[in-house]
Amino acid sequence: IRKNSLELFVAILMGILGILCIIYGVALQYYYKKKIALRYLALGVLEAAMWLLANSELRQLIFPNISTLNDMAFLMILSIPATFIFYMNEIQNKRYQKYYNMVLFVDMVVYVVCVAMHLLNIRELADNFMYMAGCCFLSIAILGITTICDIKTGAIRQYRLISLGIFIACMAAVLQIILYLRRTIQFSGVIISVGLSVMLIVAAANTIAEIVRGEREKQRAISAGEAKTRFLANMSHEIRTPINAVMGLNEMILRESTEPCIREYALKIQNASRSLVEDINDVLDLSKIESGKMNIIPKDYQVDDLVSSLVDMITLRAQNRGLKFRVNLDKTMPSVLYGDYVRIRQIITNLLTNAVKYTRSGSVELLISGKNIDDNLIMHVAVKDTGIGIKQEDIAKLFADYERIEENRNYGIEGTGLGMSITVSLLSIM
Numbered sequence: 001i002r003k004n005s006l007e008l009f010v011a012i013l014m015g016i017l018g019i020l021c022i023i024y025g026v027a028l029q030y031y032y033k034k035k036i037a038l039r040y041l042a043l044g045v046l047e048a049a050m051w052l053l054a055n056s057e058l059r060q061l062i063f064p065n066i067s068t069l070n071d072m073a074f075l076m077i078l079s080i081p082a083t084f085i086f087y088m089n090e091i092q093n094k095r096y097q098k099y100y101n102m103v104l105f106v107d108m109v110v111y112v113v114c115v116a117m118h119l120l121n122i123r124e125l126a127d128n129f130m131y132m133a134g135c136c137f138l139s140i141a142i143l144g145i146t147t148i149c150d151i152k153t154g155a156i157r158q159y160r161l162i163s164l165g166i167f168i169a170c171m172a173a174v175l176q177i178i179l180y181l182r183r184t185i186q187f188s189g190v191i192i193s194v195g196l197s198v199m200l201i202v203a204a205a206n207t208i209a210e211i212v213r214g215e216r217e218k219q220r221a222i223s224a225g226e227a228k229t230r231f232l233a234n235m236s237h238e239i240r241t242p243i244n245a246v247m248g249l250n251e252m253i254l255r256e257s258t259e260p261c262i263r264e265y266a267l268k269i270q271n272a273s274r275s276l277v278e279d280i281n282d283v284l285d286l287s288k289i290e291s292g293k294m295n296i297i298p299k300d301y302q303v304d305d306l307v308s309s310l311v312d313m314i315t316l317r318a319q320n321r322g323l324k325f326r327v328n329l330d331k332t333m334p335s336v337l338y339g340d341y342v343r344i345r346q347i348i349t350n351l352l353t354n355a356v357k358y359t360r361s362g363s364v365e366l367l368i369s370g371k372n373i374d375d376n377l378i379m380h381v382a383v384k385d386t387g388i389g390i391k392q393e394d395i396a397k398l399f400a401d402y403e404r405i406e407e408n409r410n411y412g413i414e415g416t417g418l419g420m421s422i423t424v425s426l427l428s429i430m
Helices: 005-032 038-055 066-091 097-119 126-153 160-182 190-256 260-290 303-320 341-357 392-397 419-429
Strands: 299-302 324-329 336-339 363-373 376-385
Touching (some): 005 038, 005 190, 038 066, 038 190, 066 097, 066 126, 097 126, 160 190, 190 260, 260 419, 299 303, 299 341, 303 324, 303 363, 341 363
Antiparallel strands (some): 299 336
């Protein structure tokens, strides 16, 4: 008992450590809402503890059925490497998942065949140990190869401490199998067990460090975003003041001047100023949305007033581009609705403005309808145009901030690329 008590003690200690780390990994995953690979490694250490216990000469003190424990020891040889593969696949960001899946498939086939032959009394598990050891060597080899590949590419920096621990554990596992096959030296497994435990502790510490680092980066990103939002808001206000002054003075020129050349210049200034104010308003709205200061103020509004305002705003733009503008309002729509009139008009204006800007000839049509659901009316707004369209691969970019699609083809069309992003954000807030 004195001779083998260390082996039993290490097995129990490893089992407790593995269970605690599994609970720890699951708790971290639940709290931070992201995958924590530590639980795979902890499961591997727990299985190693079971293997060590099953091989111990004191195993009958824990579980009297020696035959079952002996079978379990062989099966652990196949299952332990799989947990390491799952763990490495996660910390390597699934770069080698295809190769890992192939190895896992081979392990699974050997596992099923060996168990089936054992249950059917065709061949004992001990007689198939060579195949199990071969699968174990294959798993170790693929882990080593992927680690070497990451060393060459520099990706090892992400997990260099962990890779060192896994390397030591894998070398100990190889030594364990070689000594078992040669049957010349009694090797209890305590050394590899201690190595696995140390590796698990290092991995747990590394997980904590990664979470702390991630939280710091998150706080830095939040602070940078808030600083950017404040800067944009301040700059938008600062720029809008002189622009309003320019527009006011330009309005005086249009009222008082009768010279065609001067009026032509003034009209160009007016159009450019209005475009600039629209862009500034978009930036200011985006900064409000990002800072959570965009408020929705719902109240009753007249549908006719909404449509008239949109027609007045878009008709001239459409005529200037030689486009026909039509409105199709469902006759069953109520005359009064409840919502944020200003933001609803802004959303529809963004859709119509885009349609006019990207339509070279033909027409733009606004369709407004409603559907009653449980005493509420869901307003459906659609804009149809005969414009250039959007490629399938560019649809995902449509709602990204400051993203303009096919800028080479659309060169000369003004805009910040914020209209659709603001539209989606407003709808989400509503």
